[in-house]
Amino acid sequence: MQILYFAWLRERIGKTGEELTPPSTITTARALVGWLRGQGAGYAAAFADEKLIRCAINQEFCPLDSSLEGVREIAFFPPVTGG
């Protein structure tokens, strides 16, 4: 699936996004956060505090407990601060 990163998550990970295939045991966005945390120091820093992680699945805001079934695009980012 396509995984996108925004704001300070993007900065800490060092990329805007990537195509990844997580193991089949990773079935929720929250589990994906845990798996990504183990992908390197930048990922560990970006995903260190789960309370500050928000996500969007197929470009709609979703809770971290959302299922990854059929997901083409998932984005992780901090709470939004527009306006």
Place this chain on the structure above:
Amino acid sequence: MRLVAVQEQDFDSGALLASLNNGATGGIASFTGIVRQNETGTLAALRLEHYPGMTEAALEKLADEAATRWPLTGCVIIHRVGLLLPGQNIVFTATASAHRAAALAATAYLIDQLKTRAPFWKAEETTGGETLWVAARQTDHDSAASWHNEAQNLPHGTGRL
């Protein structure tokens, strides 16, 4: 008149307000957000990042919601992205209706919801060369949530513009 845009360039709020004045309009309300210098004067610029595609869809949804809640004759939402200097425009919401109450309420609704339901992120670039990501504020979430409980004494709209 309906316009939703995410853009780097500035906007002309006067021209936008004039464009909302059509034959059915009795009142136009607007909010213009400006990049505010901080108390210590150390803000060099704000950098606005967004999620292309999702942002536009989120703003269109807010315009639909406003036009469903209130009988609007027009609606404009513009948000700038990129590097913005203190004093420059950052966001504009405006609505038009036959009567003032709907236009004033819908304009406030749009900016309250935009702050918590559209994927924008602000970073402060300081005069010392630092980049500081702005943290979300609980008061913004409280303002957005307060509309769930708001008494609906006004006529509703059709959702179409």
